[in-house]
Amino acid sequence: MKILNFINNLLKSKTPGHAELVTINSDDFYFHEDEYCQIEYLPKENMTSVSKMAIDISKHSEEHFDGKGWTGVFVRSGFPTPTKSKNYSAHEFADFLKSHGFDEYPRVTTGYGQTVILCHNTRAFKNLSIDICFDYENDIVKNIWETTGPYKTDQDVYKKFLLAVAEKYNFLVADWWKTVVVDISVPKNIDKYFAYDE
Numbered sequence: 790m791k792i793l794n795f796i797n798n799l800l801k802s803k804t805p806g807h808a809e810l811v812t813i814n815s816d817d818f819y820f821h822e823d824e825y826c827q828i829e830y831l832p833k834e835n836m837t838s839v840s841k842m843a844i845d846i847s848k849h850s851e852e853h854f855d856g857k858g859w860t861g862v863f864v865r866s867g868f869p870t871p872t873k874s875k876n877y878s879a880h881e882f883a884d885f886l887k888s889h890g891f892d893e894y895p896r897v898t899t900g901y902g903q904t905v906i907l908c909h910n911t912r913a914f915k916n917l918s919i920d921i922c923f924d925y926e927n928d929i930v931k932n933i934w935e936t937t938g939p940y941k942t943d944q945d946v947y948k949k950f951l952l953a954v955a956e957k958y959n960f961l962v963a964d965w966w967k968t969v970v971v972d973i974s975v976p977k978n979i980d981k982y983f984a985y986d987e
Contacts, residue, residue, distance in 0.1 A: 809907045811898060818894035818913035818920065822901050824936035830960040833972070834870040839963050840970050842866070872932055877958065879925035882933075883912060885957065889950050891916040917943040919950065938964070941983075948979050 813819050831839060883893070891914035900906050911924040918940040923933040939947045954960055955974035962971045964982070971982045 809909075811896075811905055811907045813898055813905045814896065816894065817896045817898050818915070818922070819898045819900075819905070820922070820936045822899055825899070826932055826934040827965050828935040828938060829963045829965065830872070830933040830954065830958075831868060831963055832870045832872060832875055833955075833959045833961045833974075835868040836961055836970070836972065838868055839961065842963075873926070873929055875930075875958075877930040879912070879923065879928045879930050882923060882930050883914070885954075886914045886916075886921060889916065889953060890946070891919075891921065897922065916950070917946055919943060919947050933960075937966075944983050948976070948983075951979055952976065 887893070894913045894915065897908040897911040897913045898905050899908055908924070910926060911922060913920060913922040920935055920937075921933065922935070924931045951962065951973040955972075960973065962973050962982070963969075964971065967985055969982060969985060972978050
């Protein structure tokens with residue numbers, strides 16, 4: 790549901806019903822629409838509901854895989870405590886990222902195929918191979934996510950960042966690619982997360 794809301798908001802522009810199509814620049818942050826909130830930072834109050842959803846997704850995936858592909862789609866629902874309900878300032882969160890070595894991309898774009906859309910009210914930051922994105926409304930952060938995890942060589946920097954963001958914002962990480970929920974306030978949980986694919 791969240792991805793549909795995000796796309797609908799993108800399609801709202803100065804000309805109602807028309808997205809702002811652009812040509813991608815080499816210094817833009819681009820993400821495919823399917824990558825939206827796939828590695829998601831969420832308030833830790835959601836741990837029970839997010840963990841249950843991860844189990845439900847795994848079961849659904851097993852039940853709907855026919856050996857070649859999936860015969861059904863699992864639509865993630867909202868959580869009891871959405872990130873936007875915490876009223877985190879987008880400006881302050883951007884400053885937090887910068888204080889942890891992140892540089893901001895000049896623009897954020899998304900799309901599919903040859904269609905590229907400019908993302909208004911969305912910011913993206915990079916530190917080595919770690920990319921953090923967030924969207925916001927009226928300076929309130931709505932969602933925070935990564936499209937993919939960082940390279941293995943950057944895991945030490947990433948671990949320090951995860952511990953810092955957990956301490957300041959009390960977030961967990963829901964990695965929907967792997968269907969894994971991580972309490973990032975505990976260093977050994979982060980290590981297990983890193984070892985998940987090894």
